Amino acid sequence: MEANFWHQKWAKGEIGFHEGEVNQLLEKHFSTLNIQPAQTVFVPLCGKTRDIAWFLKKQQHVVGVELNEAAVCQLFDELGQAPDVIAVGELVRFSAPNVVVYVGDFFKLTPEHVGYIDVVYDRAALVALPETMRAAYCAHLLHVTQQAKQLLITFEYDQSRFSGPPFSISEQLVERYYAKAFTILSLESKPVKGGIRGIDALETAWSLR
Ligand SMILES: C[S@@+](CC[C@H](N)C(=O)[O-])C[C@H]1O[C@@H](n2cnc3c(N)ncnc32)[C@H](O)[C@@H]1O
Incomplete structure (x- = not known):
């Protein structure tokens, strides 16, 4: 996605990705990463x-x-x-x-x-990027954070029904992007309320360590 795509979304207030409250999977699973105050x-x-x-x-x-x-x-x-x-x-x-x-x-x-x-929290970042940008995104993320562990939150749905963003990220894709750097653990998957554009979707939290 080009920068202009996102600037227009913000200018028009088309920010359906903004939750307005704390992400439930974050609240539930952040403690598994053993992060200390400060x-x-x-x-x-x-x-x-x-x-x-x-x-x-x-x-x-x-x-x-x-x-x-x-x-x-x-x-x-x-x-x-x-x-x-x-x-x-x-x-x-x-x-x-x-x-x-x-x-x-x-x-x-x-x-x-x-x-x-100490830790990366990726919610709606990897899924915001098209396939052509994702490998570069993951490589740059590992570079700037020196492979800090991650709590990653993704969506998965039938990509043939909607072109995205958000893009559908399967377990195979998480492995393709991160298996060399991390041990990958799926923490929880739950249905997205109302789906994504009405399409059934799952939201999954991953621990990458
Ligand atoms: C789907 S939204 C998710 C925002 C946030 N993570 C959340 O959960 O609400 C993706 C955000 O990434 C920003 N963005 C897209 N490409 C970017 C880039 N190359 N550098 C910095 N921000 C970018 C967009 O402006 C947008 O606010």
Whole structure:
């Protein structure tokens, strides 16, 4: 997906992917990753997810990246924080206590930008990208986080009925992208309420360690 695709989605308010509340699979399974308070969670393609507020409440530090600046402004508004904003090369760094979000292209992010990452939380990031971008996304994610363990949340449905995004990610695809780096464990699959565009779909949480 090109940057413009996402900027238009945000401009038109077509953000059906935004849950508005904490992801249930995150709440249920995050503890299995054994993360301690003050450790850092990286949230790629973070939008304005409420999951960031949840991490902060749990005393986690958060680093995110998001293309759309208005989304990041809304994120900080909803956190009740007035961020410091500075340009860092081609990215813009928004920060407040315990949270940093880079505005710009994920692929421009370096390990120096993100610092040490204890865990990656990927919800609606891998599934947001078309097949042509996914291998590069996974490789760059492993690079910038130095293979930090992950809680990955995917959708699976009949891809022939809807072209995406979100894209359908099967167990075979998770293995194709991550089996070299991680031991992959499926934690839970549950039906998506109302499906995706009315098509039956499963939401699955994966532990990658
Ligand atoms: C499907 S949304 C998911 C947002 C968030 N993870 C959530 O759960 O609500 C995907 C987000 O990725 C952002 N995005 C897409 N491509 C990106 C890129 N190359 N770099 C940074 N953000 C990107 C989009 O603007 C959009 O907000």
